[in-house]
Amino acid sequence: MRLIGRPIKHSAFTLIEMVISMAILILTSQLLVATVGVLQKAIKVTQQQQNTINWHISTIQLDQFLADAYFTHHQDQDGSKITFRKPDTNQSGEEAETVYYLKRMKNEMVVVSQLDGYMPLLGNLKQLQLDYQ
Structure with a gap:
């Protein structure tokens, strides 16, 4: 052009x-x-x-937390749980025993108390199998 x-x-x-x-x-x-x-x-x-x-x-935390606890084996409708009892003092200052157990909540392994308080130990779990020996 x-x-x-x-x-x-x-x-x-x-x-x-x-x-x-x-x-x-x-x-x-x-x-x-x-x-x-x-x-x-x-x-x-x-x-x-x-x-x-x-x-x-988490292993160190659990060991320190359970230093004076003793373990028992508990069976209920949900299956087998690892249960442990720890000497403690209640609100009035008397000697008492608190029951805790290991449990999976969502994708975490936690220590749960009888009063439904919990302490997370491990996260990002895909599978958890607990065994008492």
């Missing part, structure tokens, strides 16, 4: 420029995919380490 004797130039990408830009785009996306893969592996390892740390902390 000519406008008053001059040719009109249309600026556009050439085929070589398009191929180069596609190559750059593919390389960038490959780097991004590789980075996401490495990050997912790092997150998985970190979560496993955190779960191990949580397991150790």
Whole structure:
């Protein structure tokens, strides 16, 4: 096309420029995919380490909490529970015994008292099987 004797130039990408830009785009996306893969592996390892740390902390907490408790085995309609009794003092200052048991609530393992108070021990559980030995 000519406008008053001059040719009109249309600026556009050439085929070589398009191929180069596609190559750059593919390389960038490959780097991004590789980075996401490495990050997912790092997150998985970190979560496993955190779960191990949580397991150790909960074991220490339970050991300290149960230092003077004694265990019994209890069977009820929900199945077998690990029950323990701990010497305690009631509100009037008299010696009493509080009954606790280990239980799964949602996705946590907790220590539950007879008054329905509870102390979370482990989280993110998929399955929990308790055994008294």
